[in-house]
Amino acid sequence: GENVEQHPSTLSVQEGDSAVIKCTYSDSASNYFPWYKQELGKRPQLIIDIRSNVGEKKDQRIAVTLNKTAKHFSLHITETQPEDSAVYFCAAGYNYGQNFVFGPGTRLSVLP
Amino acid sequence: DGGITQSPKYLFRKEGQNVTLSCEQNLNHDAMYWYRQDPGQGLRLIYYSQIVNDFQKGDIAEGYSVSREKKESFPLTVTSAQKNPTAFYLCASSFDRQETQYFGPGTRLLVL
Numbered sequence: 001g002e003n004v005e006q007h008p009s010t011l012s013v014q015e016g017d018s019a020v021i022k023c024t025y026s027d028s029a030s031n032y033f034p035w036y037k038q039e040l041g042k043r044p045q046l047i048i049d050i051r052s053n054v055g056e057k058k059d060q061r062i063a064v065t066l067n068k069t070a071k072h073f074s075l076h077i078t079e080t081q082p083e084d085s086a087v088y089f090c091a092a093g094y095n096y097g098q099n100f101v102f103g104p105g106t107r108l109s110v111l112p
Numbered sequence: 113d114g115g116i117t118q119s120p121k122y123l124f125r126k127e128g129q130n131v132t133l134s135c136e137q138n139l140n141h142d143a144m145y146w147y148r149q150d151p152g153q154g155l156r157l158i159y160y161s162q163i164v165n166d167f168q169k170g171d172i173a174e175g176y177s178v179s180r181e182k183k184e185s186f187p188l189t190v191t192s193a194q195k196n197p198t199a200f201y202l203c204a205s206s207f208d209r210q211e212t213q214y215f216g217p218g219t220r221l222l223v224l
């Protein structure tokens with residue numbers, strides 16, 4: 001089955017700097033790669049996703065890049081703000097159920 | 113994701129007791145999921161259901177049971193066989209064969 005690794009586990013950046021979180025996956029059949037943001041005690045919220053027929057996707061300050069050959073994808077946040085502080089989860093898979101696996105999460109702290 | 117509700121927000125379980133967590137959605141989603149989240153960790157799949165009256169075990173189904181009698185509802189029972197139930201439980205839903213999952217607000221289960 002799919003296995004997803006995520007690095008780093010914690011990340012601290014100064015406000016205004018960029019943050020990059022990287023995930024690797026094992027199953028070459030995976031074709032959907034979402035990123036979720038979870039604030040303390042709250043539900044994970046989808047912030048951006050990418051499918052395997054696309055190499056990069058942007059939404060304002062957030063971008064995701066995908067390298068299917070190397071089986072890794074990354075979240076890029078530019079001009080970070082204190083409200084970006086949260087835990088970010090990547091996921092990889094196809095269809096649903098057990099074919100879809102979440103990474104362990106990255107705790108991002110944006111320091112003012 | 114505002115169309116997915118979970119109750120209660122907090123739940124206390126006594127030794128040997130079965131407790132049931134509620135999950136309801138009005139998004140007309142076909143698939144529903146239950147995840148367990150432990151402090152500082154990712155999301156682990158307990159059970160999922162693609163359609164009414166059908167559900168499948170996830171990675172950590174032991175000590176849990178579910179039912180799917182209605183499309184809108186997917187309750188999770190934490191049985192006395194689950195020896196370490198303290199965790200944050202998240203319900204999610206998605207359209208059939210579409211991977212994007214939307215999460216409920218979660219139920220925090222504590223053992224007395």
